[in-house]
Amino acid sequence: MKVAEVQPLFFLLITTMEKEQIEAAVAPIMAESGFEITDFKLLRMNGKPLLQFFVDRVTPDCREPISSSAAETDDIIPPPPCSTGKAGGGVTLDDCGSLTEKIGTYLDTNNIIEDGYIIEVSSPGMDRVLRYEKDYKKFKGSKVKVKLKKPLDGARVYYGAITGFENGQVLLSGDLKFSLEDIDEVRLNPDDDDILKTPGKK
Template identity: 30%
Template structure:
């Protein structure tokens, strides 16, 4: 059910975002406690503000009321993905090259399942991450299909 809802919402929200020069980062449709939440994460090159979120929320809410694809009562939340933005699509990985990332894999790669370091490259099949381990740096080549989750990482120096 939640997969179908996210696909329908994606088809509805993209035409709203395009003229505003905003991009869809992610959609979640989840139950927390007794309540359902539809969360839409948006972004742009210069970031998004509360007005952008409000505009998208208003327009999407109208569309959702028209089409009514969700049988339950739910809360609609439109927001920025934040500093630790998830990397979901190929283009997200491409844009993150040279930045700090946090990656979890489905199974160990060289004995590790969690990698935090600089995203060195991404060719569509292999994610290459340079990780500092104490005083040395080690490069890991992670098959893309083994990435369980990935996001930008905020580091404090």
């Protein structure tokens, strides 16, 4: 007999209704500190909400201030202007600790989450997520793994190199194209040679 797992109502509400609001509220804090959110996941650990932020450093000459008040009243998360474009972006452990403290202070002060929660902040890694049009243009030529929401021609996962972005569609090598509306997730998919060419890697 199968027994369905019953998740707490609070967690379901956070997952379905407030994930976007949390990211939108935290984005200005990241921007003011010189970072952008490349990905945000809302999970559960030991019965508590787990907020995982993956961040990259934004280059100083292209930062644009985003007011906290605007984020609170606008459900649309504005894409950050630009970032270093390098895996990790020079994000340090001290950066992660500082951002974790700032996020926690903001959430507590504004009563964003009423119950206990856990925050994790880390760099995006070599397989960072691509979410915005600017990401696809910046990483043109890079190898990626595309996971679709629904199967297309019998497959949900496709691999290829980004060849462009046009009319809301991601273009890949092999004449593949996918609408953003049909994409569940796109990640960089470097091979061993690409990793060895990365600065700081040997």
